[in-house]
Amino acid sequence: MAHGKGVRAVERPKFNAGPAKFNKFNRSAMPQRSMVTGRSQEPRERFAEELRRLRTERKLSLRELAKQVGWDSSLFSKMENGQTLGGPEVVQALDQFYGTPGLLVTLWELALLDPTQFKEQYRRYMVLESEAVNLWHYAVSTVHGLLQTDGYARELLSLGGAKGAELDQQVEARIGRRSLLEVAEAPPFRAILAEAVLRTPLREAREWQAQLEHLLEMSDRPNITIQVLPQSCGLHGLVSSDVMFLRLDGRTVAYVEHAYRGELIEENGSVEQLQRAYDAVRDAALPPAKSREFILRMLEEYRASHRPD
Numbered sequence: 001m002a003h004g005k006g007v008r009a010v011e012r013p014k015f016n017a018g019p020a021k022f023n024k025f026n027r028s029a030m031p032q033r034s035m036v037t038g039r040s041q042e043p044r045e046r047f048a049e050e051l052r053r054l055r056t057e058r059k060l061s062l063r064e065l066a067k068q069v070g071w072d073s074s075l076f077s078k079m080e081n082g083q084t085l086g087g088p089e090v091v092q093a094l095d096q097f098y099g100t101p102g103l104l105v106t107l108w109e110l111a112l113l114d115p116t117q118f119k120e121q122y123r124r125y126m127v128l129e130s131e132a133v134n135l136w137h138y139a140v141s142t143v144h145g146l147l148q149t150d151g152y153a154r155e156l157l158s159l160g161g162a163k164g165a166e167l168d169q170q171v172e173a174r175i176g177r178r179s180l181l182e183v184a185e186a187p188p189f190r191a192i193l194a195e196a197v198l199r200t201p202l203r204e205a206r207e208w209q210a211q212l213e214h215l216l217e218m219s220d221r222p223n224i225t226i227q228v229l230p231q232s233c234g235l236h237g238l239v240s241s242d243v244m245f246l247r248l249d250g251r252t253v254a255y256v257e258h259a260y261r262g263e264l265i266e267e268n269g270s271v272e273q274l275q276r277a278y279d280a281v282r283d284a285a286l287p288p289a290k291s292r293e294f295i296l297r298m299l300e301e302y303r304a305s306h307r308p309d
Contacts, residue, residue, distance in 0.1 A: 043111040048082040050107055054098045055080070069097050083165055084172060085111055125255050125264055130180065134247035136190040138229075138238050138281055139197050145174050146181055147191060147226075149214045151207030186223045192278075192285050195231040198298050205306040212299040219292050227285040228294045236284065237277030245275065 039049050055065055055076075062080075066073035071090050078084045085091075085108055095104045129135070137144050143152055153174045154167065162170050181189055193215075201208040219226040242257040254265040254274050265271055286294060 043107070044082055044085070047085065047104070047107040047111040048080050050104065051076070051094070052080045054094075054100065058098075069093055083168065085176070125262070126177075128246050128248065128253060128264075129177075129244075131248055132187055132246040133249070134188050135244065136192075136278065137244045138192045138194075138242065138278055140194050140238070140240065140242050141196050141200060142242075143193070143197060143211065143215070144191055144242075144244070145177055146189065147215060147218055148174065148178075149207070149211045150175055151204065152202060152211045155202050155204075155207070181218075181221070181224060186221075188223050188225070190225040190227070190282075192227045192229055192281055193291075194229050198228065198295065201302070205302070209299065209302060209306075212295060212302065215295055216292065216299070219288070219295070225288050226291055226295075227282065227288055228291040229281060229285040230294075233284045236281055238274075238281055243274055243278065245271075245278065 039046060055062075060068075062073040062076050065076055069076075069090075070093070075084070075086060075090065079086045079090075088105070088108070091104050091108045095101055098104070135146075142156060145153070148156070150171060153171045157170045157174065158167055180186065198212070202211065215226060218224050240258070244255045244257075246253050246255070251266075251268075252271055252275070254271050256263050256265060256274070265274070285291070
């Protein structure tokens with residue numbers, strides 16, 4: 001959306017919610033604190049509370065705020081109600097408008113990466129993912145969350161029964177994870193996609209094209225390597241399992257995911273066995289340049305088959 005006349009155009013903030021910063025505020029690693037301010041200790045709720053406080057202290061209506069800052073009042077309403085976190089541009093504009101340099105951006109970053117917004121079985125994995133210095137993944141049938149577009153995430157998450165505001169929040173939480181790969185010191189990430197991933201389109205042709213284009217864009221990033229495993233390679237050790245490896249300080253853990261459950265594996269022997277299977281898959285996959293050509297060819301073929309008559 002266009003910026004209004006009430007504030008100057010602002011630069012997109014640099015994401016600083018990397019592993020060190022996240023660990024600093026990771027509540028699971030900190031002793032419980034006594035309530036001092038009476039405000040929420042949950043990052044998402046605290047962000048919404050601060051937005052409401054700043055506006056009401058200045059005796060502004062949502063409509064008046066929208067007129068001065070330049071975004072639609074409905075967006076500010078959803079942000080203050082916790083329905084959405086908004087984007088980095090609007091949060092920085094609000095910081096500038098309220099004269100709170102960095103406060104709202106900091107609260108927004110903490111809310112964006114708060115592991116409590118994810119289901120219980122994923123929370124420990126989310127914390128470890130934020131701490132990883134290297135990540136590598138094999139995908140059986142779906143694009144990994146770190147590489148998903150909004151449209152892809154929405155359709156995939158809706159299959160689990162989420163809808164309405166709940167679905168919006170889950171999509172926002174998943175897409176927020178992408179900042180892990182976009183920060184200045186982003187960790188290396190290798191993703192191997194089974195050919196089936198690229199041959200399982202979304203219902204909306206436009207959204208599927210956007211996802212293929214996004215994969216090509218991500219493959220251009222210096223810290224991201226994308227490979228394709230052709231179906232002709234046949235059976236292999238990871239034929240039915242999505243697996244993500246997280247290299248932490250001095251150790252590696254694996255997260256194995258099937259259709260209805262995931263499991264965090266930390267025992268060295270089991271992790272090494274999975275790594276050997278992954279190495280075999282990587283050796284059989286197309287090199288990065290050939291993989292990019294493969295994805296581009298899939299995109300061109302899909303565009304050609306979905307051109308309007």
